[in-house]
Amino acid sequence: MSLKSKDLLTIEELSSTEIQLILDTASSFKEVSTRSVKKVPALRGRTVVLFFQEPSTRTRVSFELAAKRLSADILNVQTASSSLVKGETLIDTLKTLESMTIDALVVRHKCSGVPLMLANMTNATVINAGDGFHEHPTQGLLDMLTIKEQKGKIEGQTVTIIGDITHSRVARSNIHGLQKMGAKVRVCAPPTLLPAGIEKMGVEVYHDLDKALKDTDVVYVLRLQLERQKKNLFPTIREYSQLYSVTSERLKHAKKDAIVMHPGPMNRGVEISSGVADGPASVIDEQVTNGVAVRMAVLYLLKGEKGENNG
């Protein structure tokens, strides 16, 4: 079994079988990170470029660890140190990197569609590490792995995503992935933070948090970009918190055994209370752990020995 594409660009294009394969592979890689020598030789001699054109610590560190634990050679190319600031086009930067014969390019970019554009122009494997408001496939995969571990299965779960859906690539990847795996997805936000036609993506739309949480198995809280307030997307952080902050009190509306997730970094006291973030329902740390495993799995399936014959 292998993945169909040379790249991982979106969850939208993955089949449920492919998602299952990545999750199963990730599960087996989790063990590596618990060893005292946390390294396997699967990607020895391969060069992985971390091409991050937008500030990111978590995702970049997670990918870097994943690649290192697979014994790949890592090259970090970030905005400040890249020639992009000198006005070079993205295509020229890609050509330069490609001329140095790289194997995989992990791309984070503020503009939606950039990983896809690059993938169409290179023979190297491109992995989307988050593009604009479009997708963040490895985040969606690590979230699905976490749900599967916590709940036994993804199918049949009711997952409620709360917060700024409009500007969230995490929400989009999760909506695509969770629905493919048989979960029911709700979104909850004021209309100003819901993108046009979101209901056509198959989700149930809520504005009232308590109603949205009813019968929910997984409470997924998104980070609120505080600067959105200046764009009149909500009046004040205070009012947003009153309406949408997931607190211990409001969590009571969800199922008793509901779990709480957050892609980080959190604004404690804004979209989530510390009580919930650190409470028994929180699986936020597990998400981070699973992030490394999922990224190892993706790199391995696309660039490891067995993943080699997938063209």
Add this chain to the structure above:
Amino acid sequence: MKSILIQNGHVVDPANQIDGEADVFIQDGKIAKVGKGLKVKADQTINAKGKIVTPGLVDIHVHLREPGFEYKETIATGTLAAVAGGVTSVACMPNTNPPIDDQAIVHFIKSKAEKEGHCHVFPVGCISKRREGTEMSEVGELKKAGAVGLSDDGAPIMNAELMRRVMEYAKMHDLVVIDHCEDMDLSNQGVMNEGHASTVLGLRGIPAASETVMVARNILLAEMTGAKFHVAHMSTAGSVELVRQAKKKGLNVTAETAPHYWSLSDKSIKNYNANFKMNPPLRSDDDVAAIRKALKEGIIDCIATDHAPHSSTEKQCEFDEAAFGIVGLETLFAVTYSHLVEPGVVSLSRAIELLTTAPSKIVGINKGTLSEGAEADVAIFDITTEKKVDVNNFKSKGRNSPFNGWNLKGWCELTIVSGEIKYEGN
């Protein structure tokens, strides 16, 4: 000057209610005679059997890019693209550098067009100085120099007071005010139509209301001032309804749309290909249906391309960063024929009207007919042979077409401008 006889073609000349086989005789650069079986001696005879013979097309929304952006297009290449598409008259938009906000630039464009151009060029002057949307340009001087309309195209007039005053003032000079109707605040840095498609692609949306509210405001101001107001590149169902009401009231309001607004929708945007990025953006299926209906019902007065050439580096980049606009001159008739006439939305004769007399009337130029004595601007089209669009064959410097690879009928075979053959296809 050689006399030319075009024989046995299917002549479509809506101005003279001609729609059938006839000959066209051209002498001294003028249409000398149109009729069946003309017995005349010509220096050159062209057999147009099985072909469509029409007045040269008139496109009142073209960006020739000169002066200032010669790397995108020049008056020479833009007008060559025009005649390659059967277009013999273009009105060029003033978002050049310097912009056409001064009579000197009008003179510059006209003299350049005379020397290097391949078809008639009619400059549109700026509404505001430097296209900044604050102070009125020298409208009277622009008119005297030869401007046929006023627009800050590319930029809307956000200041309603300026729009009111320009309409009042332009009325005195009998100039049409053409607005790129867009509320910039509502557009909010959007890059495509707001809807399900933009949500899935994760791209910032431009709501339909961004255009529609501006069309509404401008119609109200046209009613208040009595000015001639023309909606550039209309794309939404809401705008269609507003123009319908304005016409019912008898206001001097006209509208154009472009081929991509009836042949493509926001669902057509695939792989973040910036050749599908223009402003206004490709709209929803409902909007597309409304535009087609409006063309059929005559709510939309004419077709224009909004031909907007850009260099490849401005298009082969991040969708967010890519320039707005697509080229259109060389595919204008083919997309009109294949996606409007063939499916039966409008008749061939109505399509020719939308491309000739109707636009001429809006900007007040004496073009788009085969009337005896008119300047001999003629196009011959082949509507039976299907050919694939290949941007690499374009005469325009721009390769930014969403129609690349499409199989279309309706290709220009020959273009005559003022009695001279300016383009011959293969």
